[in-house]
Amino acid sequence: MTDQHCSNCPMGRSCLPADLDPAELPALDTVPTRRLRLKKGETAYRVGDPALAIYAVRLGTLKSHVVTEDGRSQIVGFHLQGEILGLDSVFAPTHPSSATALEDTQLCVLPVSALQAVLPRLPTLRRHLVLALAQEAQHDRAMMTTIGLMTAEERLVAFLLQHSERLAARGFAPNEFVLRMSREEIGSYLGLKLETISRLFSRLAEAGQIEVHHRHIRLLRPDVLRRIYRRSRSVPATVRTAHHCAAGTEPATAVLESLTAL
Amino acid sequence: MTDQHCSNCPMGRSCLPADLDPAELPALDTVPTRRLRLKKGETAYRVGDPALAIYAVRLGTLKSHVVTEDGRSQIVGFHLQGEILGLDSVFAPTHPSSATALEDTQLCVLPVSALQAVLPRLPTLRRHLVLALAQEAQHDRAMMTTIGLMTAEERLVAFLLQHSERLAARGFAPNEFVLRMSREEIGSYLGLKLETISRLFSRLAEAGQIEVHHRHIRLLRPDVLRRIYRRSRSVPATVRTAHHCAAGTEPATAVLESLTAL
C-alpha cells in the first residue's frame, strides 16, 4: 500500500498511461495512486460498498461477480492487466458487484475525489476512462445476447476467442495461453455448469480445434472457431479497445460528445 | 413530421419535460423536435444506421432488437411512452440495434447536433439523458444475470413485475395492464421460445397468481410474484427512474460527476 506515481511505475506503458499524451504525465502523477495488493481470493470491494474509487489492474486477474438472495451467483466480467475496474459503479453510489482476485494481484487505486480534481486537466485520461466505460456497456450487451442466443459450445468458443483477442491486445500470443479461472468460473460467466465446460473442452479437443492441458489452452483452428463465433454473434464490435485507440483519434461518438460536453 | 415544441406538446409533462426545471423550458424549445410517426412494424432506425439522433417516445411502444449472421434474433429492450430511445449508440458511430414500433407510435426526434448546441444551457436535460443512459446500462447488466441465472418461470415473473413497475411510474394501474408485445417477443426478450411463454402464463394462471386474457394481464398475487423475483435477482435496483428523480436532487454518483465534469 505504498504511494507511488505512474511515471516511475515499472509497468510502464502497459497500464493506464498507454493512451495518454506524454505531456499529461506530470499531471497524472498528481493523482496519489495507492497500491492495493490482493492474494488469490481476496476482494478489492464487495457489493454494496460505497463507490469511492476506481482501480487499474497493475498485475494479475480479477473477476466481477454478483449473488442472488438465495445464493446463486454469476460472474459478470473478468479483468486483465491494464484494465479498469469498478466502473460499473459510475451510475450508482455503491458497487453493484464484488471484485475478487483470481491470482495474486496488484491494483492502483484511483480515488474518485482525486479524479474529480485532475480530470479537467487530463482530457486523454478522461477519454480513456469513458472508452473503458463504453467497452463495459458494450460487453454487457454482448453477453446478454451471448447467453440468450448461443448454444453452450458457441458460448465457450466466444469466450476463448474474446480472451485470445484481449491477450493479443496486450502483446501476448493469441493462440496459446493459460487461463486464470477455473471451469466453474468460466461456466458461471457463460451461464453454464462446470461439467458442461469440461465436456465442451474435451469435445473441442477431440474435434482437433483446440488443445487442452489443464488450464493451458492452444487454439489449433482459430479460423474454424471464428466461423462458429461469427455465425452466432449479434453485435459487430464497434468500440475499439483502448490500446488500439491512440490519443487524439476520432471522437467516440457525437452523442457521447454532446453528453459530456461542457 | 411537423416541427413543434415541447412546451406546447399535448403530452405535457409525461414526456421529456417531466424532470426539467420549468425555467429551462424556453431553452428546450430551441431544439427543433421533428415528429416521427411509425405504424406498427415500421422502424425508427436499423442496425448500422449512422447515429444522428436520439428519440423520445411520445406515444406508443417500441422494441430494440439485434440479429445474428445466421438469422437468430433477440429483443434487447422495450420502450414505453416517455422513454428515451437510441441511447445505445452513445458510444458508437452507428446504431447497434434496430428499433421497431409494436403499435402505432409517435416519436420526437432529437438531433445530436441540436443537443450538442443546447445541452450546455440545459443541465437538467443532460441529467435526464445521463440518467436514462444509466438505466439502460443497469438494465443490460440485470438482463445478463436474469437470463444467465433464472429459470424460465422466474424470468417471466421478473418481466411482468418490471413491466408493472414501469407502468406504475407512468401513473397506470400496476396490477392490470395490456401487453403490447406478442408471446414470441416476450420470449425473444427473455431467451425463451413463444410456446414456453404461453405455457408459463397458463401455469401461473392455474396457480392463481395471475389472470390472463390474451394480452390483458392481471396480477392477482403481486406479493408472491415479488418473492419469487427477489429470491432470484442479483442486483438490487439503485438508479431511480427518471420520473422518481426530481430535478436538483442528489448527484447520480461521484464517479459519474468526475467523468462528465468540465
Next chain:
DNA sequence: CGGGAAGTTGAATATCATCAACGGTAGTGG
C-alpha cells in the same frame, strides 16, 4: 508426501425446444 481442490467422465434426469395440430382473434377488404 498427504490432503483438498479442480477436473473428467458416465448415467440418469429435468428443463426447455421442437414439431404439430388446432382454436381464437383481430384486421382487411368486399
Next chain:
DNA sequence: CCACTACCGTTGATGATATTCAACTTCCCG
C-alpha cells in the same frame, strides 16, 4: 357489416441440450 384470412396463442407429444448426481483421477499447495 360480415366474411375471410393471416397471425397469434394454446396445448400435447416428442426430443435435444444442458443439469444433476456420482465416482474417480489428477494436480497443486502446504
